[in-house]
Amino acid sequence: MKTLIFAIVDEGKxxxxxDVAKAAGSPGGTILTGQGSGASGLLSLLGLTNFHREILLTIVDDSIKDRVWEAMRTCRIRKLLLTAMPLRSNEGGTKSIESxxxxxxxxxxxGYGWDVLHAARKAGVGGGTIVEGRGTANPDDIAFHGSYLVPEKEVLFMIAENEVVDAAIRSMAKIPGLASPGNGIVFTIPLERFKRVVRKDGRHPE
Structure with missing residues (x-):
């Protein structure tokens, strides 16, 4: 089995x-660019309000996930949000995750990203990251739950306590323009691990 490690850092990091993840065994990854907005509270990153950010996605074998996670967690980067999500195959059934x-x-x-983020924050979500994206909407393309990725899309990533997820989804669904079929997709992923790192002096965490 494999694990997706997802990191959000300041632009340029x-x-x-x-490089740190690859040195620990990661085969590589994907880097996206986006904007972030944090708010005070349990799940926000202090000092990251309205900053440009980069998002790193890397998939590693479960046999090395702990080594890669620890290497990334202790990397000398001042501000870092790090999560790990198991990727389970359908063979042999699925395993429930306590999170x-x-x-x-x-x-x-x-154009709707900040409205969506504001609606989620009103429901208790601490903050999130917005990524600009492009897609296709040709009739022959594969749809994701009935909605196509078309040009000029925004993708939001938010981390929340499970108890506020349903309220956040209901709040986002009330945004004018998103109620029509195909205008928005929302899905959730349970987090196996979560770590916030905010260093004042760039030293390794304890």
């Missing part, structure tokens, strides 16, 4: 973090 946190992922038309 993802390549360095990827109190979920990642809320939203795909919406360009």
């Amino acid at each position: 993802a390549e360095r973090l990827m 109190t946190l979920s990642m809320i992922c939203v795909i919406c038309p360009s």
Whole structure:
């Protein structure tokens, strides 16, 4: 089995973090760029309000996930959000995950991202990251739960306690323009691990 390790860092730091992960055994990854908005509270990153960020995605075998996680966690990067999500195959059934946190992922038309984030924060979500994306909407393309990724989309990543997830989804669904079929996708992923790192002096965490 494999695990997806997902990291959010300040702009210009993802390549360095990827080098650390590869040195620990990661085969490589993908770097996305986006914007973030944090708020005070349990699940926000202090000092990251309205900053440009980079998002690093790397998939590793479970046999080395602990080594890669620890290498990334202790990387000398001042501000870092790090999560791990198991990727389970359908062979042999699925394994339930005991977790109190979920990642809320939203795909919406360009221009709605900040409205979606504001609605989620009103329901108790601490903050999130917005990524600009492009897709296709040809009739022959594969749809994701009935909705196509079309040009000028925004993708949001938010981490929330499970108890506020349903309220956040209901709040986001009330946004004008997103109620029509195909105008928005939201799905959640249980988090196996979660770590916030905010260093004042760049030293390794204890």
